[in-house]
Amino acid sequence: MDILNLTAVRLSEKIKNNDLTAIEATEAVLKQIASCESTYHCYVTVEEEKAREQAKQVQKRIESGELTGPLAGVPVAIKDNICTKGMRTTCSSRILGNFVPTYTAGAAEALEKEGAVVLGKTNMDEFAMGSTTETSYYGVTRNPWNPEHVPGGSSGGSCAAVAAEECFYALGSDTGGSIRQPSAFCGVTGMKPTYGTVSRYGLIAYGSSLDQIGPVAKDVTDCAAILEILAVYDPRDSTSVKREDTDFTSALTNDVKGMRIGIPRDYLGEGLDLQVKASVELAAKALEEQGAIVEEFDLSLVEYAIPAYYVIASAEASSNLSRFDGVKYGYRTEEYQGLHNMYKKTRSEGFGQEVKRRIMLGSFVLSSGYYDAYYLKALRTKALIKQAFDRAFEKYDVILGPTAPSTAPKLGESLKDPLKMYLGDIYTVSVNLAGLPAISLPYGIDNQNLPIGVQIIGNSFQEKTVIRAGYTLEQTREWQMPDTRERGQNNG
Numbered sequence: 001m002d003i004l005n006l007t008a009v010r011l012s013e014k015i016k017n018n019d020l021t022a023i024e025a026t027e028a029v030l031k032q033i034a035s036c037e038s039t040y041h042c043y044v045t046v047e048e049e050k051a052r053e054q055a056k057q058v059q060k061r062i063e064s065g066e067l068t069g070p071l072a073g074v075p076v077a078i079k080d081n082i083c084t085k086g087m088r089t090t091c092s093s094r095i096l097g098n099f100v101p102t103y104t105a106g107a108a109e110a111l112e113k114e115g116a117v118v119l120g121k122t123n124m125d126e127f128a129m130g131s132t133t134e135t136s137y138y139g140v141t142r143n144p145w146n147p148e149h150v151p152g153g154s155s156g157g158s159c160a161a162v163a164a165e166e167c168f169y170a171l172g173s174d175t176g177g178s179i180r181q182p183s184a185f186c187g188v189t190g191m192k193p194t195y196g197t198v199s200r201y202g203l204i205a206y207g208s209s210l211d212q213i214g215p216v217a218k219d220v221t222d223c224a225a226i227l228e229i230l231a232v233y234d235p236r237d238s239t240s241v242k243r244e245d246t247d248f249t250s251a252l253t254n255d256v257k258g259m260r261i262g263i264p265r266d267y268l269g270e271g272l273d274l275q276v277k278a279s280v281e282l283a284a285k286a287l288e289e290q291g292a293i294v295e296e297f298d299l300s301l302v303e304y305a306i307p308a309y310y311v312i313a314s315a316e317a318s319s320n321l322s323r324f325d326g327v328k329y330g331y332r333t334e335e336y337q338g339l340h341n342m343y344k345k346t347r348s349e350g351f352g353q354e355v356k357r358r359i360m361l362g363s364f365v366l367s368s369g370y371y372d373a374y375y376l377k378a379l380r381t382k383a384l385i386k387q388a389f390d391r392a393f394e395k396y397d398v399i400l401g402p403t404a405p406s407t408a409p410k411l412g413e414s415l416k417d418p419l420k421m422y423l424g425d426i427y428t429v430s431v432n433l434a435g436l437p438a439i440s441l442p443y444g445i446d447n448q449n450l451p452i453g454v455q456i457i458g459n460s461f462q463e464k465t466v467i468r469a470g471y472t473l474e475q476t477r478e479w480q481m482p483d484t485r486e487r488g489q490n491n492g
Contacts, residue, residue, distance in 0.1 A: 003028040004165040008074045008222045011168055015062060015073040022062065022073030025168075026055035026117050029075045033119070033166045040142050040151075042161035044080050045088045046120035051075065058115045070225040070249070072115035077167035079158050080121040081128055082213065083202040084108055087118070091204050092136035093126045095324050095331045095350030105202025106234040107171060107213045114229050119167055122157030126352045127321065128175055128206045130154055131424050132414045133182070135354040140411060143186060145450050149408040152182030158216045159186040169217040169226055173203055175210045176309050177403075177428025180440035183216055184403035184453020187442040189470075190216045191223045194461050195435035196241035198227075199234035205320040207313035208239075210432040220441060220470045224248040227463065243461065251464035256472045257291035259465075262396035264299035267427055273406040279444035279452040280402050286476040287400070287469070297395070301388050302430065304381050306422060309429035310358075311365050311378035317355075318362025324350065357418070386434040393459040398469050402427050403440040403453035427455060437463045439470045443477060 003025055006014065014020050030048055037043060055075070061067045078084060081091045083101035090096045104112070112118065125135040133141040133156025141156045143149040144164040151160040155172030159182035162170050172179040174192040183190030191214045198213045205211060215226035231246040263284060268277055288294045326332035326346030333345035351359070365374035392399060404424060414421040431438045437458045444452040456473070458466035 004032055006168070007218045008168040009070050009225050012069075012071050012074050016068070022055045022059040022117060023052070025073060026051050026075050029119065029165070029167060032164070036164050036166055039147055040144055040160050040164050040166070041139055042122055042141055042157045042164060042166050043077070043120050044090055044092060044123050044136075044138050044157070047087055047118070050087070051117055051119050055117045058117055061115060067115040069114040069229065071111070071229060073117065074168050075117040075119050076111060077119050077122045077158060077161045077170040078108055079155055079170070079172050080124050081173060081204040082108055082171055083204065084118065084121070087121065089121060089204070090138070091127045092124045092138055093351065093355070094137045095346070097137070097331055099330050101202070103202060106199030106232070106237060107230050108202065110229050110232050111171070122155070122161055122170060124157050125154035126355050127204070127317070128154040128173060128178055129317070129354050129358050131177075131181060131421050132409075133157060134411065134415055135352055137352060142411070143408050145187060145408070146448070149410055149450065150185065150414065152185035152404070152408060154178040155190070155216065156182045159183050159188050159190065162186070162188045162216050162218060169215060169222055171213055172216050173211055173213050174432065175207050175313060176432050177425045179214045179216060180428050180438060180453070180455060181404050181425065183440045184442070184451065185408035187451030188216055189219055189223055189439065189441045190214065191227060191439040192431060192437060193227060193231065193463060194437045196239050197243060197437075197463070198230045199232065199237045199240050201234050201236040205316070207316040208320065209316060210313060212432070220439065220467060220474050221249070221252055223439065224252055224467050245461070245464065248463055248467055251467040252471050253468055254472050254475050256287055256469055259292045259398070259469060260396045261287055261292050261294045261469070262297045262392055262399050263294065264302065264399065264401060265296050266299050266302040267401040268296075271405050271423070271426070272402060273446075275444070275446040276402045276404070276406060276452050280400065280454055283443050283454045283473055284400060287473060290472055290476070294400070297392065299388055299392060301381070301385050302426070305385060305430040305433060306426060308378040308381040308385065309425070309433055310361070310422060311374050312382060312433070314358045314362035315366050315375050316362070318359045318366065321355070321359055326350070354418070382433045385430055389430070389434045389436060389459075397458075397465050399457040401455050401457070403455040404428070407446045407448065407450040407452055431457055436460055437466050439466050441470055441474055443473065
């Protein structure tokens with residue numbers, strides 16, 4: 001039995017049945033990290049000794065009957081913008097290169113309480129700003145399907161780590177598609193919950209009204225089990241929602257009979273790769289054969305989603321990132337004259353190009369004379385987009401579409417043209433603007449042998465419907481993920 005091939009839920013079952021231990025699972029995955037990390041660079045920080053010690057403690061608690069949950073003893077990787085007490089958390093930025101939090105984020109806390117073994121922190125686009133994991137100060141992450149291609153972003157390290165079997169599941173954060181798009185590029189399953197479902201306490205903010213932590217895993221079952229643990233009300237987060245309906249694993253049923261599924265015509269038009277379109281059509285046909293009612297409809301306002309998103313996200317980022325100034329924590333420039341010069345030099349040296357670009361854009365749209373013209377207009381557009389989805393969900397249970405316009409581009413291609421990179425988020429940003437839940441799962445491979453992701457979007461707080469549709473679609477999938485280590489050897 002190859003431990004690394006197991007899903008998170010299956011591994012936990014085997015640990016609880018005494019077929020293997022949390023210690024053995026941790027050793028197996030640390031060995032995989034040691035052999036693959038030089039190729040893929042999924043992590044910024046790996047805490048081997050801490051993980052080993054944690055695995056020993058968790059194993060004792062499992063044997064004593066204290067830990068009985070569906071993920072007890074399973075090693076996890078955490079995105080580097082989610083705080084972990086005593087473990088370096090950098091947001092893949094030079095400015096936080098030496099930052100070690102004194103507290104743990106609500107989401108990571110919930111996992112540890114259930115017996116998760118934390119392996120380390122995964123690489124990401126700096127401050128989650130990017131779609132390729134190429135803007136990290138600590139170097140690029142490579143796609144385990146082909147190391148010449150990007151893994152997507154900003155949660156590219158988390159998704160690549162799951163695909164490369166360098167962890168069993170991971171946490172990511174999704175501001176405009178940052179879990180779903182890299183999940184599609186890396187051939188794994190990623191879910192963005194309804195805004196407010198998972199605590200944002202301890203998540204280093206990019207766009208506070210858009211950010212949401214979610215799971216990245218090998219299949220829909222794992223995502224449902226992880227989300228069940230994460231969906232806990234947290235009074236430390238003012239946006240946290242008290243929910244009663246968090247038994248997400250109960251939705252893992254192969255049944256979509258009578259489910260109404262809409263496909264936006266706007267999602268199938270210009271700019272969509274024909275192979276991706278074919279996969280969406282195949283997914284629609286498969287769901288139809290399972291008894292769902294599938295039809296196309298006009299969603300409208302899709303063309304306004306990208307500009308509205310980047311105005312709002314950049315405005316919030318310019319406000320959130322003002323705290324990184326070299327005074328209390330993080331990087332401080334070595335030579336400076338006076339306070340203002342210290343601010344200026346620290347931020348110039350500490351932030352990367354993409355982060356500076358978005359801070360400048362955000363400061364501009366919030367400035368006097370431009371606030372009404374850009375920021376308020378973007379907020380009004382956000383409200384209209386939410387209304388468009390509300391109308392769609394009066395008629396449909398879920399919306400089906402592509403996760404990204406194409407499969408993973410080659411390294412270096414996207415950074416040449418930032419506007420083209422921004423347009424790559426066309427199918428994902430609306431979900432964040434409207435605060436909706438969505439899942440991306442692999443459904444097909446293109447002629448470059450790269451995975452294609454399809455996305456299922458649900459109405460607010462209707463994760464169970466999304467999971468049921470995703471689980472049913474997953475059962476119709478004809479391919480299995482090839483062995484990642486073979487892929488790395490063939491392509492590396």
